[in-house]
Every structure is written in structure tokens, then in C-alpha cells.
Amino acid sequence: MLERIDARVGDTRFVPPRPLTDRRAAVKLLVTADCPESTSIAAHPAWFFIDIAPKCSAVRGLSFSGESAPKAEWLRANGATRYEIEAYSMADGRLITRKETTLPSSDLPRVAAALVIAVRPRCESVVGEAAYGFLPASR
Numbered sequence: 001m002l003e004r005i006d007a008r009v010g011d012t013r014f015v016p017p018r019p020l021t022d023r024r025a026a027v028k029l030l031v032t033a034d035c036p037e038s039t040s041i042a043a044h045p046a047w048f049f050i051d052i053a054p055k056c057s058a059v060r061g062l063s064f065s066g067e068s069a070p071k072a073e074w075l076r077a078n079g080a081t082r083y084e085i086e087a088y089s090m091a092d093g094r095l096i097t098r099k100e101t102t103l104p105s106s107d108l109p110r111v112a113a114a115l116v117i118a119v120r121p122r123c124e125s126v127v128g129e130a131a132y133g134f135l136p137a138s139r
Helices: none
Strands: 024-029 046-051 060-065 071-075 082-089 095-101 105-107 115-123 131-135
Antiparallel strands (some): 024 046, 060 071
């Protein structure tokens, strides 16, 4: 949904006439001075994001086990229907693997590099905040 709110204020703050979102939004803000000799105060519009989707909390208790077959485990997030798991190389940030599961655990790749693991819950169409962990290099 797109919406535009034009407003004139006599102060350095603005309170919108109604909430900008009830879930998530990307907001573009452009400030223009109301003076004949002035144009836009901001050279470029400012952007900010709103995310008030509390129904999909982050996973907690992320832990790792298994020497020969690494595995990540976590506590179920309330309302989560599935989880996205991503493994990134600690050395260069490259994505090593990405998968989804409905279980609160996932097998991880056995690689020589150390990994940063991200586990993100999905509650239907809402994506929750990721939990991160560090998996040392396999020996």
C-alpha cells in the first residue's frame, strides 16, 4: 500500500495524523522550508523503516553440537511455522548454505571455515528477527 501525507508544521517535529503502519513500512521523508528563497532543506530524501510485527519473536537458545555432523538447535519461537537457516563464511561473508525447516534444529555443512549462522523464524507471512551464532571451523 502506498500513502502520501503532506503536512505543514511550525516546529521542528511532526506527528502524523494517524499511525504510519500497523505492521511494517518503508518511509520516505522529504523536508522543504516554507520560505520564498529556499528549496528543499535535505539534499536527498531520508528513509527509515518501521517494523512492529511482535507476533514473530526471535528464536532463543541457539546452540551447536556434533563434531562430525554439525547441528544447530534452538527453542521454538511462539507462532513460528518454519525457520530460515543461513550459514555465512566468517572469512569473506560468502553465503555457504540457505535452507528452511519446520523443526527447531537443522544440520549444518561441515566445512573447513568458521561460520556465522543466522536462524530467522517465519510466522506465516511475517519474518521475525534473526538470532546469530558462531560455529568454529571443522577440524
